[in-house]
Structures are given as structure tokens and as C-alpha cells.
Amino acid sequence: MYKVVVPGDFISTEVNRAGEGTYVEDGNVYALKYGVVDDRGAIKVVALSGKYMPVNGDVVIGKISEISFPYWIVDIAAPYEARLRKSEFGRGENIDFGNMCEYLDIDDLIVAKVMNVDVMMRIDLALKNEFKMDGIGRLIEVSPTKVPRIIGRSGSMIKLLKDKCNCFIFVAKNGRIWIKGRSADMDIASQTVMKIANEAHTSGLTDRIAQFLDSYKSEKERDKVEE
Amino acid sequence: MKEGKIELIKDGARLSGRGFEELRPIKIEVGVLKRADGSCYFELGDNKAIAAVYGPREMHPRHFQNAKRAVVKYRYNMAPFSVDDRKRPGPDRRSQEISMVSRKALDPVILRELYPKTAIEVYVEVLQSDAGTRTAGINAASVALADAGIPMRDLVSSVAIGKIDGEVVLDLDAKEDNFGEADMPIAMVARTNTITLLQMDGRLKKEEFERGLKLAMNGCRKIYELQKAALVEKYSKNGNGA
Numbered sequence: 492m493y494k495v496v497v498p499g500d501f502i503s504t505e506v507n508r509a510g511e512g513t514y515v516e517d518g519n520v521y522a523l524k525y526g527v528v529d530d531r532g533a534i535k536v537v538a539l540s541g542k543y544m545p546v547n548g549d550v551v552i553g554k555i556s557e558i559s560f561p562y563w564i565v566d567i568a569a570p571y572e573a574r575l576r577k578s579e580f581g582r583g584e585n586i587d588f589g590n591m592c593e594y595l596d597i598d599d600l601i602v603a604k605v606m607n608v609d610v611m612m613r614i615d616l617a618l619k620n621e622f623k624m625d626g627i628g629r630l631i632e633v634s635p636t637k638v639p640r641i642i643g644r645s646g647s648m649i650k651l652l653k654d655k656c657n658c659f660i661f662v663a664k665n666g667r668i669w670i671k672g673r674s675a676d677m678d679i680a681s682q683t684v685m686k687i688a689n690e691a692h693t694s695g696l697t698d699r700i701a702q703f704l705d706s707y708k709s710e711k712e713r714d715k716v717e718e
Numbered sequence: 719m720k721e722g723k724i725e726l727i728k729d730g731a732r733l734s735g736r737g738f739e740e741l742r743p744i745k746i747e748v749g750v751l752k753r754a755d756g757s758c759y760f761e762l763g764d765n766k767a768i769a770a771v772y773g774p775r776e777m778h779p780r781h782f783q784n785a786k787r788a789v790v791k792y793r794y795n796m797a798p799f800s801v802d803d804r805k806r807p808g809p810d811r812r813s814q815e816i817s818m819v820s821r822k823a824l825d826p827v828i829l830r831e832l833y834p835k836t837a838i839e840v841y842v843e844v845l846q847s848d849a850g851t852r853t854a855g856i857n858a859a860s861v862a863l864a865d866a867g868i869p870m871r872d873l874v875s876s877v878a879i880g881k882i883d884g885e886v887v888l889d890l891d892a893k894e895d896n897f898g899e900a901d902m903p904i905a906m907v908a909r910t911n912t913i914t915l916l917q918m919d920g921r922l923k924k925e926e927f928e929r930g931l932k933l934a935m936n937g938c939r940k941i942y943e944l945q946k947a948a949l950v951e952k953y954s955k956n957g958n959g960a
Contacts, residue, residue, distance in 0.1 A: 497949045498827070498864050499872030499909050514871065523829065523871070525864040525949055539953065540756065541867025542774055544833075570774040570836040611785065612835055636867065692953045 493527035493692060496536060503534055512536030526636075527692050539692055543569045543635040543665040545614050549605045552630070552667035553616065555595050560588045563595050565603065565616060568632065568665045573614035575603065580618070600624040602663070628659070628671035631681050633688040635666035640691040641684060648687065648697050655704040656680040679707055724897045726882040732894070738887045741877065741937055746857075746948035748865050756866025758948075760858035763891060764848035769858035771866040774836035782837075787830035791839045792821035794855050800847040816852045823856050823876065823905040823915035829869040838868060849895035850878045856905050856915070861945050865952075873945050874914060876905035877937035879930040881922060886930045888937050902927075904934045908942035911935065 496502065500522040502513060509520045510533030522528075526538040545551070545567065553573060557564035562574040577586045580594060595601065602624065603616040624630075633641070641662050642649045653660055658672030658680045670680050683700060690696055726733060736742070742763030751757035754770035761767075777783040794817040798807045809817075820842070828838065840863065842855040853876035860874040880890040882898035895901050900920030906913045922930060 495950045495953045497873060497946050498870035499907070500946070512869075516871075521871070523869045524867060526867075527953070538867045540865065542755070570776060570833060572776070634867075 493529070493694060495525075495527055495692065496522040497525050498522055502528060502536075503530070505534065508532075508534045510535040512538060537639075538636045540634050541636050543567070545569050545571070545573070545605045545608050545665075547605055547608060549664040550619065551603060551605060551616075551665040552624070552661075552663040552669060553601050553603050553665075555597050555599045555601070558591050558595075558597065560591060561586075563591070565601070567603075567605075567614070567616075568635070568667060569614070571612045571614055573603075573605070573616050575601075575616045575618070579616075600630065600669075602661070602669075624669060628669055629677055629681060631668050631670065631684060633666045633668065633684065635664065637688040637691045638662055638664060638666055640696065641668070641687050643697055648700065651697065651701055651704070652680060652683060655701075655708070656683065660684075675711075679704070724893065726894055726897060727885060732882070732887065734891060736889075738885060739933055739936070741889045741940060742891065744941065744944050746861060746944055748861060748948050748952040754862075754866075756862045756864070756868070758858045758861035758865060760854050760861070762850060762854045762857070762889070764846060765844070765851055765854040766846040767842055767844050767851060767854040767858045769843075769855065769862040770841045771839065771859070771862040771868070772841075773838040773866070774833040774868070775839070777835060777837040783835045786834055788828070788833040788836045788838050790821050790825055790828060790830065791837055792817045792824070792842070792859070793840065794820055794842045794844070794852065796844045796847060796851065800844050800851075816855070819915055819917065820852060820856050820859065820905075824859060824863065824874055826912070826914050827860075827871045827874055827907060828863065829871070832869055838863075838866075847892075849890050849892040849901075850903065853877050853903050853905065857941055857945065861949060864949055872907045872909055873942060874905050875908050875938040875941040875945060876903065876915065877934050877941060878903040879934045879937075881920065881926060881930070886922075886926050886933060888933045900926075902930055902934070904931070904938070906935060906938050908939045 503520045512524045513520050514523045522536045524538040526536045529535045551567045553565035553567045556566040561577040565573045567573045601622045602619045606617045607615045657676045661669040670677050745761035747759040750759045756771040758769045798805050840859045844851045856876040880898050881900040882894045900922050902918040905915035
């Protein structure tokens with residue numbers, strides 16, 4: 492079990508180990524956020540809720556919200572809207588005011604990389620190679636603070652999910668998750684993802700999820716036999 | 719203060735049977751609203767308040783944006799059915815003032831500079847009122863802000879003191895507020911003893927003020943512990959398994 496702290500909770504006196512989610516006052520480290528303490532390495536408070544804040548290099552799933560030449564305005568589940576320049580499609584393309592929507596229309600989903608965030612919080616996106624999300628599959632949204640848990644340590648959790656659910660699962664940094672597969676597989680995958688998100692603060696989660704998936708599967712098989 | 723006289727202290731006890739330094743029973747629930755980013759239900763005796771926090775999100779209208787920091791919007795609203803005589807719904811002079819002072823009570827703990835150009839919206843609805851709704855609102859809002867994952871230096875706790883029948887007492891109820899001599903709500907950061915809100919209605923002598931302040935600060939510390947406990951409980955409840 493991790494230790495849950497609330498803003499202003501005293502954590503430690505080791506000022507030089509103070510990390511993310513903490514602040515230092517009078518030689519003490521205090522929690523800045525409501526979350527769990529992680530003191531392997533630097534002392535960090537991992538928040539359990541909160542909005543996505545874009546960082547250079549993050550791969551996110553965005554939704555086109557507006558077309559405003561020469562940009563697409565993209566909603567990336569952050570407090571700020573992001574822009575995608577038309578030149579992202581390459582110099583060869585002849586994109587103008589009129590045909591932008593033929594490339595990307597409003598409500599289209601894309602996979603993009605955050606290229607630059609400036610001091611005025613203007614966000615520029617770059618397209619990934621396979622950027623189009625072609626309407627197949629499901630998109631679920633969780634708090635971006637749960638993303639590390641869904642991926643697991645060095646990808647253990649996501650690997651487990653992909654193996655046991657037979658799905659293509661893509662987890663973006665902004666908490667949007669794209670699941671592609673057969674309908675029944677997607678059901679279990681999305682259910683499991685929500686379960687991970689709800690229990691992100693507990694320890695031994697990967698094992699429990701493995702158990703959960705196994706019991707779900709055996710249940711399914713039993714149903715089949717009965718039929 | 720209404721005219722008329724009621725004996726508020728009988729045989730050394732308050733009408734409610736509480737001691738002079740006793741808070742009303744408190745109940746705190748975290749995360750009661752599914753669609754809000756953070757929420758809290760707060761009960762202080764017969765006061766029932768619910769707070770919802772949204773954000774940080776884009777600030778609209780745009781010209782109210784601040785290029786350096788987030789803007790906190792606070793809306794205190796009393797439900798029409800929250801008081802004895804139906805309250806005319808909608809914002810009025812009183813609720814606007816309370817919204818403003820409550821916002822200023824919470825502003826100092828929020829790290830607004832981390833989210834430039836955004837708005838952090840706090841909505842406080844008073845469902846039932848029995849004097850001290852602004853303090854209940856601030857307590858609820860502070861927990862809801864933490865629940866929304868907003869970076870804060872600390873929680874803010876709030877309570878009122880007052881003077882009834884010549885005695886300084888903690889946490890007035892409606893009768894004591896209406897027929898008492900003074901009412902003073904305060905909000906503070908319990909760990910650092912930083913007072914972020916202090917209002918006074920009525921008159922207190924200097925010694926009474928000082929004694930009242932001490933009482934209120936003790937009250938805030940108690941509420942602070944309850945706020946903390948409620949937040950910690952949210953993540954130990956649905957803990958292992960299940």
C-alpha cells in the first residue's frame with residue numbers, strides 16, 4: 492500500500508531529494524498535490540487526478556476541433572488547444588483554404604507528437620507516421636495521471652493487456668486510449684483499463700489484473716461449453 | 719442581527735447543548751460528483767454544501783485570461799429551498815460578496831502560476847443553511863480542489879466564532895447568529911497559521927476578539943484533520959482487491 496498524502500502534508504526533511512509534486516519550505520519537503528508518495532530515487536508525489544499538461548515529445552491523441560487556415564486546431568484534452576500546421580503534410584501537397592477538410596475534417600482523431608510548447612502555451616503538433624485513426628475501435632479517456640500505471644513498469648502491464656485481450660491497444664500520454672480488436676475483446680480490454688485506472692493507487696496491481704483477466708477468460712469458456 | 723431577545727445560554731450551556739468551544743458534527747465526502755474534476759460534500763451541523771471543481775481549463779471569456787497565471791472562479795450559490803423563507807434564486811449582492819471573499823481565501827494556496835491563461839472553476843451550492851455556510855463552502859471547495867489534482871500549498875479550513883449573551887463561542891448556528899451580538903468567520907491554513915479570510919459582523923472587545931481568534935484557529939485545526947482524513951480515506955476504501 493502506498494502512502495496517500497494531501498496538499499501540505501509533511502513528507503521528509505531531505506530537501507535535496509525533493510522531486511515532482513512536492514515543495515520545500517523551511518527545510519522540509521511538503522506535498523503539493525493529493526496523491527501517493529513514491530520515494531524510490533527522488534521523493535515524488537504522484538497525483539491521482541488532474542489535467543494533462545503538454546510536454547515536448549509526448550505522443551497524444553487529438554481531435555480536430557476547428558479548421559483555421561493554415562492550421563487545424565486540435566483538442567488534446569489539455570487546458571490549451573493545440574495547432575497542427577498544414578505543412579505537416581509535406582511541401583508537395585497543395586493544401587489551401589478550401590481543401591483542408593479533405594485532409595483532416597472536424598472530429599477526426601489523430602495521433603500526433605507535441606513538438607513545441609512556448610511560454611504563451613501555444614502548442615505545435617507534428618503528425619506521426621500512422622496518424623489517422625480510421626474509425627475502427629474504441630477510444631476511452633482516463634486521467635493522464637493513470638497512464639504510467641496502465642503501461643506498467645517497462646511496459647509490463649500493457650504487454651499483459653495486449654496478450655490476454657488480443658487487442659491492439661495504444662495509450663497516449665494525454666490519457667486517451669485507443670483499442671482495436673474484436674468486439675468482445677474490446678469489451679474486456681476497456682473494462683480492464685478502467686479497473687486499472689480505478690485501482691492505480693494500490694500495489695501488486697499487475698498480478699491482480701492478470702488474475703482478473705484469467706478468471707474472466709475461464710468464465711467465458713465455461714459459458715461456451717454450457718451453450 | 720434581528721431585534722428581540724432570546725436567552726441563548728441557559729445554565730451555562732448553549733441551546734443546542736454544545737459547549738462554548740464545541741463544533742457542530744461534521745461529515746465530509748470526497749468525489750461525490752462523477753462528472754466534475756473534483757468534488758466534495760460537506761456537512762457542518764445542519765449546513766449542507768456541495769462543491770465542484772472543474773479545470774484548469776480554457777478561460778472564457780478570453781479577455782479575462784491572465785497570461786501569467788490561472789484565474790480562479792468561485793461561485794457561491796444558495797438553493798432556493800436552503801432557508802426557511804424561500805430564497806429568490808440567482809446571484810445577489812450577498813452571494814457575490816461571499817463568492818469574492820471565498821475566492822480570495824483560497825487563492826493564496828493554489829499554485830496558479832503553473833497554469834497560465836486557464837480558469838479553475840469552483841462551484842459551491844448550499845443545499846441547506848444553518849449559519850456558517852460560507853465557511854462550509856470554503857471547507858468543501860478546498861477539499862474539492864485537492865481532489866481535482868490541483869497543485870496547492872495546503873488545504874484551507876474555515877470556521878466562525880461569535881458572541882452570544884456576552885460569551886465568545888465557536889461555530890454559531892442560525893439562532894445564535896440571528897440573536898447573538900457578533901459573528902466572525904475566519905479561514906486559515908492550519909499548518910502555517912496563515913489567515914486568509916477574516917470578516918466581522920457586530921462588535922467585539924479587543925480581548926474577546928483575541929479569544930475568539932484563538933478559538934477559531936483551534937476549530938480550523940480540527941476541521942483540517944477531518945478534511946485530511948476524508949481525502950486519505952477515499953483511496954484506502956476501494957483499496958486492495960474488490
